Amino acid sequence: MQVVDSLSGFAVVEQAPAKINLALCVVGQREDGYHLLDSLVTFTAFGDRLGLSSAPEDRFTISGRFGAALDADDDNLVTRARDRLRRALAEQGQDAPPVHIHLEKNLPIASGIGGGSADAAAALRGLLTLWRGTLPQSVLDAIAIGLGADVPMCLAGRPLIACGIGEEITPVALPAMPIVLANPLVGVSTPAVFKALACRDNPPLDLEARPADWLSALARLRNDLEPPARQLCPDIAVIADGLAATDARVVRMSGSGATCFALYPSMEAAEAAAAALKQKHPHWFFAATITLGDVDGEA
Numbered sequence: 001m002q003v004v005d006s007l008s009g010f011a012v013v014e015q016a017p018a019k020i021n022l023a024l025c026v027v028g029q030r031e032d033g034y035h036l037l038d039s040l041v042t043f044t045a046f047g048d049r050l051g052l053s054s055a056p057e058d059r060f061t062i063s064g065r066f067g068a069a070l071d072a073d074d075d076n077l078v079t080r081a082r083d084r085l086r087r088a089l090a091e092q093g094q095d096a097p098p099v100h101i102h103l104e105k106n107l108p109i110a111s112g113i114g115g116g117s118a119d120a121a122a123a124l125r126g127l128l129t130l131w132r133g134t135l136p137q138s139v140l141d142a143i144a145i146g147l148g149a150d151v152p153m154c155l156a157g158r159p160l161i162a163c164g165i166g167e168e169i170t171p172v173a174l175p176a177m178p179i180v181l182a183n184p185l186v187g188v189s190t191p192a193v194f195k196a197l198a199c200r201d202n203p204p205l206d207l208e209a210r211p212a213d214w215l216s217a218l219a220r221l222r223n224d225l226e227p228p229a230r231q232l233c234p235d236i237a238v239i240a241d242g243l244a245a246t247d248a249r250v251v252r253m254s255g256s257g258a259t260c261f262a263l264y265p266s267m268e269a270a271e272a273a274a275a276a277l278k279q280k281h282p283h284w285f286f287a288a289t290i291t292l293g294d295v296d297g298e299a
């Protein structure tokens with residue numbers, strides 16, 4: 001198979017930012033087993049990237065640090081997104097010709113930071129651009145939630161509060177914040193973590209409207225999936241303790257884990273923490289980056 005190293009030759013390049021659950025409250029459960037959430041979500045500058053170009057026939061290729069963990073011939077959320085979008089456009093009489101999609105996989109797999117969902121959302125955005133397609137928002141929303149509970153929030157790609165199983169999205173104002181992502185490179189099964197929850201009826205998110213000190217306000221929040229995930233994956237405690245021993249103001253697990261994040265008052269502090277942790281755990285994944293904020297001012 002031809003190896004594609006760069007996205008420079010692609011007609012459209014889309015970012016697939018990592019999704020961070022700054023807080024995740026499990027507030028109930030639907031009859032079909034899915035859990036009702038109240039989650040504060042943001043995204044980071046660091047993430048996967050997709051390149052998209054017209055091609056004689058459909059093609060999907062993968063590169064990047066974590067690309068080897070995926071097989072381009074297997075069922076993948078990116079190709080599923082392509083197929084469902086193409087079908088929806090065809091129903092509206094719009095053309096969706098063959099496409100080469102290349103995924104640069106920079107995010108660890110099954111790690112609680114969006115990964116496949118971010119890639120699927122980026123594929124939807126990129127293909128709509130490439131194909132010059134237009135769909136009613138309701139049709140796009142239905143495709144997104146059909147691909148996975150995290151895809152609608154990844155499609156929004158901005159700070160938000162997600163309710164329902166993830167499909168009820170309310171934009172929220174959050175500042176950009178220096179952040180370190182840390183993962184022990186152990187995949188955690190999302191269904192297993194939800195199954196191991198001790199309580200499914202927890203209090204909702206309680207975030208001050210416009211806190212003077214964002215980091216203190218965020219430090220008071222929680223992720224209800226963290227206790228069961230810690231039970232299933234003991235490395236989470238090691239990685240969270242490692243982050244807590246740095247100058248971090250907030251340390252928490254994202255999604256169903258195992259990625260933990262830490263928020264810092266400055267980029268220098270975040271970079272120093274990531275460098276120190278990398279020395280201690282050379283085989284684990286660390287990234288110092290910034291969250292995509294949309295309000296001015298200091299965190």
Ligand code: C5P
Binds near residue numbers: 036148150
């Ligand atoms: O929708 P997605 O395929 O990403 O969900 C993976 C699994 O995570 C589901 O099968 C379900 O077990 C669990 N889940 C849940 N409640 C949610 C989201 C996911 O129970 N809100």
